[in-house]
Amino acid sequence: MSDRLDISEPLVRALVADQFPQWADLPVRKVAPGGWDNQTFRLGETMSVRLPSAEAYAAQVTKEQPILAVLAPQLSLPIPTVLARGKASSLYPFAFGIHGWITGEPAMTAPIADMNGFADRLSGFIKTLHQADTNGGPAAGQHNFHRGGDLGIYGAETVAAIAELGDEIDGKAATAIWNEAISSRWERPPLWVHGDLAPGNLLVADGQLAAVIDFGTAAIGDPACDLALAWSFLDGEARARFRAALPLDAATWQRARGWVLWKTLITTVEMRRSGSPTLDEQRRILAVILSEPL
Known part of the structure; x- marks a missing residue:
């Protein structure tokens, strides 16, 4: 998809510092493979940041987070926990999610x-x-x-x-x-x-x-x-x-x-x-x- 954004570690670090200053000192590391529809970055040791890579996927954040909260207690395996939602800004054009980190490959x-x-x-x-x-x-x-x-x-x-x-x-x-x-x-x-x-x-x-x-x-x-x-x-x-x-x-x-x-x-x-x-x-x-x- 030609309109996919180039989302980098410095960009995610700036987004977190701008909207969630309490986490500004935590390291940001890109996850590999980081996904196609959304790019995933690790924030510190216990969190992840999930950002839509293009406009076609932008609505997924606001839809996904309430679904996660509803489904989590009903399922047999862990799914991501919602910690925060970032807003579109001059740095990045879409909402993005911050979730709990789940260990696994x-x-x-x-x-x-x-x-x-x-x-x-x-x-x-x-x-x-x-x-x-x-x-x-x-x-x-x-x-x-x-x-x-x-x-x-x-x-x-x-x-x-x-x-x-x-x-x-x-x-x-x-x-x-x-x-x-x-x-x-x-x-x-x-x-x-x-x-x-x-x-x-x-x-x-x-x-x-x-x-x-x-x-x-x-x-x-x-x-x-x-x-x-x-x-x-x-x-x-x-x-x-x-x-x-x-x-x-x-x-x-x-x-x-x-x-x-x-x-x-x-x-x-x-x-x-x-x-x-x-x-x-x-x-x-x-x-x-x-x-x-x-």
Whole structure:
């Protein structure tokens, strides 16, 4: 995204000193990887600063913080605690959040002692998320890129990506999966969805899943979007345990496969155009999606 801001440690230090002088003497360190929609910086030893990287993500701060406060006591794993909210100023154009620091390493790089145990803890978290009170929760929509909403809104992108990747994927199989995914809707009361249960937002400590972060795309709606890790991260027995632990019907899992297909297709197209060195991982996920219906 061309309008992403260059957010540096000196800028964050200046923001904190300007709006939260009580923390002005604390060191500021950029977290790596720091995120895409939002950039994260460690403030001292016990806090983090989370700043939207572009206008498209700016509304997430004011939406996310009340959601965190509501959901935290209802979930099986820790999530960020809200400490303060910064305001837009001449230094930085958007609101930003200050949260408690959670120790852990993203699942995409952390050593995981037992993938079955990881899958069990993840499914347990999702079950408590689905049991959480949805009263007052925001419905899925443009504000969260339709996570939990109608998957069909991404139909044109998906069809175009299948066509562009026609030289390296089974286009007929991908089209069939997509058509099956958009053939059903969630007909039950809306449930809470995280919206981006990706390895980068799952923290691992001592070899096991320890916390979930980044609720900027949370909403209430169709839970299918939160199941993508069944194809993109889990495999074998861990994948089977994950599905068996969640009481969702076959149509929901079909929509979940559609969500991960759409995201992986458009990411693969973008990476192939740019010559990204991580393209092989996207191709691996696509192969799993196309060959394993779950």
